[in-house]
Amino acid sequence: MNVDAVLRKLEWSEPLPKDEKDRIGQLLIHHRVVARHRDIISFGAEPKYVFVMLDGWAARYRTLADGSRRILSILLPGDFCNLHSIAIRTMDHGIKTVSECQLACIEKEAIDRIVRGDSLASRALLRSTLIDEAILRRWLGNSGRLNAYEAVAHLFCEIYCRLDIVGLAEGNSIPMPARQEEIGDAVGITSVHVNRTLGRMRAEGLIDYHKGRLTIENPDALRRAGRFSVDYMHLDRSEPS
Amino acid sequence: MNVDAVLRKLEWSEPLPKDEKDRIGQLLIHHRVVARHRDIISFGAEPKYVFVMLDGWAARYRTLADGSRRILSILLPGDFCNLHSIAIRTMDHGIKTVSECQLACIEKEAIDRIVRGDSLASRALLRSTLIDEAILRRWLGNSGRLNAYEAVAHLFCEIYCRLDIVGLAEGNSIPMPARQEEIGDAVGITSVHVNRTLGRMRAEGLIDYHKGRLTIENPDALRRAGRFSVDYMHLDRSEPS
DNA sequence: CGTCGTTTTGATCGCAGTCAAACGTCGTGG
DNA sequence: CCACGACGTTTGACTGCGATCAAAACGACG
Numbered sequence: 001m002n003v004d005a006v007l008r009k010l011e012w013s014e015p016l017p018k019d020e021k022d023r024i025g026q027l028l029i030h031h032r033v034v035a036r037h038r039d040i041i042s043f044g045a046e047p048k049y050v051f052v053m054l055d056g057w058a059a060r061y062r063t064l065a066d067g068s069r070r071i072l073s074i075l076l077p078g079d080f081c082n083l084h085s086i087a088i089r090t091m092d093h094g095i096k097t098v099s100e101c102q103l104a105c106i107e108k109e110a111i112d113r114i115v116r117g118d119s120l121a122s123r124a125l126l127r128s129t130l131i132d133e134a135i136l137r138r139w140l141g142n143s144g145r146l147n148a149y150e151a152v153a154h155l156f157c158e159i160y161c162r163l164d165i166v167g168l169a170e171g172n173s174i175p176m177p178a179r180q181e182e183i184g185d186a187v188g189i190t191s192v193h194v195n196r197t198l199g200r201m202r203a204e205g206l207i208d209y210h211k212g213r214l215t216i217e218n219p220d221a222l223r224r225a226g227r228f229s230v231d232y233m234h235l236d237r238s239e240p241s
Numbered sequence: 242m243n244v245d246a247v248l249r250k251l252e253w254s255e256p257l258p259k260d261e262k263d264r265i266g267q268l269l270i271h272h273r274v275v276a277r278h279r280d281i282i283s284f285g286a287e288p289k290y291v292f293v294m295l296d297g298w299a300a301r302y303r304t305l306a307d308g309s310r311r312i313l314s315i316l317l318p319g320d321f322c323n324l325h326s327i328a329i330r331t332m333d334h335g336i337k338t339v340s341e342c343q344l345a346c347i348e349k350e351a352i353d354r355i356v357r358g359d360s361l362a363s364r365a366l367l368r369s370t371l372i373d374e375a376i377l378r379r380w381l382g383n384s385g386r387l388n389a390y391e392a393v394a395h396l397f398c399e400i401y402c403r404l405d406i407v408g409l410a411e412g413n414s415i416p417m418p419a420r421q422e423e424i425g426d427a428v429g430i431t432s433v434h435v436n437r438t439l440g441r442m443r444a445e446g447l448i449d450y451h452k453g454r455l456t457i458e459n460p461d462a463l464r465r466a467g468r469f470s471v472d473y474m475h476l477d478r479s480e481p482s
Numbered sequence: 483c484g485t486c487g488t489t490t491t492g493a494t495c496g497c498a499g500t501c502a503a504a505c506g507t508c509g510t511g512g
Numbered sequence: 513c514c515a516c517g518a519c520g521t522t523t524g525a526c527t528g529c530g531a532t533c534a535a536a537a538c539g540a541c542g
Binding site: 060065070072087089092093116117123127129130133136138140141143146188189227231232234236 | 301303305306309311313325328329330331333334356357358359363364367368370371372373374375377378379380381382384385386387429430468472473475477
């Protein structure tokens with residue numbers, strides 16, 4: 001359905017010529033639906049396909065020895081789940097759905113051919129990988145330095161921003177299919193503490209969180225609370241090198 | 242000096258033909274020395290060169306609003322500081338030396354030409370980026386889930402392993418130029434708590450930490466303590482796709 | 483010998499974890 | 513239409529790891 005999100009994300013920083021967009025569109029014809037809370041790719045797997053998010057939310061995660069889980073990144077429509085599979089065979093983490101997901105699956109080799117070429121699409125994929133890495137760095141930087149309140153605020157700002165880029169924010173409101181436990185696993189706190197934090201945010205008029213929707217009542221205050229600035233997502237449309 | 246470390250790292254998973262190695266060797270001729278505790282690249286900079294670690298340690302870091310610092314990764318001989326600069330103009334973090342460093346500086350365009358080509362060297366650089374990302378994911382996964390003792394143990398295992406790969410471990414012993422404060426910034430705890438943790442490790446016979454050297458007295462116990470397994474560094478020499 | 487940078491030790495505090503129970507909502511089946 | 517159970521949210525009481533503040537000890541070096 002939402003092939004559009006993929007193109008919007010790839011054109012995030014630089015427009016692609018029509019023929020390259022068409023070529024990418026060609027790759028996105030094979031779809032798959034995965035139910036909520038199921039693995040898209042499991043830890044240790046050696047995926048044959050590269051999966052691309054068309055609809056729904058998913059999460060990269062790692063399970064530790066004691067059974068506790070840590071979410072390493074949130075995957076939203078337009079995101080590639082495992083671009084790295086073209087160069088790294090086995091998964092060092094798992095990816096599971098947060099809500100029911102629509103995915104496109106692409107032969108690894110097809111992606112590989114694009115990446116090895118010297119096209120604008122190849123640049124866009126490279127940039128996309130590097131921006132994912134930048135987001136990961138930001139999460140790591142926040143982790144252990146921001147307190148629960150700041151961390152949750154930051155997460156909400158980031159997700160709002162990323163959804164907005166692919167055209168999925170509606171005013172100040174976004175879908176929020178994640179349970180409080182998943183929010184906790186994403187910022188490194190317990191679901192109990194997420195709950196108290198959300199309660200405080202609600203009381204202070206920052207957000208409204210209700211039936212799978214998050215409405216940001218006071219965007220400025222939320223951004224300030226989460227020390228959020230968009231710079232790390234490298235939205236600048238300036239040219240490299 | 243230690244151009245060797247760079248090649249060892251690039252050949253980590255797959256040997257390179259002689260002519261490609263020579264070509265990379267050509268790129269590493271311009272050297273620079275940076276004193277201890279100085280920025281190699283500052284936050285917000287737009288570096289013209291890609292820097293490669295030849296000798297010494299450095300750290301990717303981010304400074305938060307309140308002045309607290311978080312180390313995002315440790316850079317060891319053989320590591321590329323800012324490969325991402327070929328596609329992302331401005332630095333979203335800083336890089337500073339932990340000890341005095343020897344660096345090679347390469348024109349961005351020269352690296353770009355290799356990456357855009359379809360050579361084994363290009364694959365090796367791609368893999369190297371993806372492995373850095375995998376290490377980052379592991380750090381994020383550990384952060385907030387491992388306690389201080391486990392986190393420090395994991396850090397030591399990883400650094401030992403990475404130094405070993407480029408031939409810089411000597412038996413069970415490695416140089417450890419990082420101050421306790423820097424170790425703390427890397428795992429997200431204070432230097433005071435690092436100190437207590439090191440004390441406990443020493444008391445339990447896991448390590449000896451003394452005058453800028455770390456000796457691992459009981460490797461198995463240290464690995465167990467840090468829940469360390471090498472898999473996330475993707476050392477396997479198997480072929481992709 | 484004194485200074486600077488770093489490590490070490492002690493005492494107290496607070497954020498978030500843990501355990502447990504109650505509550506609300508929704509879908510299913512009797 | 514209601515009872516039931518599954519799932520997720522909410523609230524309370526208590527605990528503990530690591531932070532914080534402060535000062536002392538150590539070691540290298542000019």
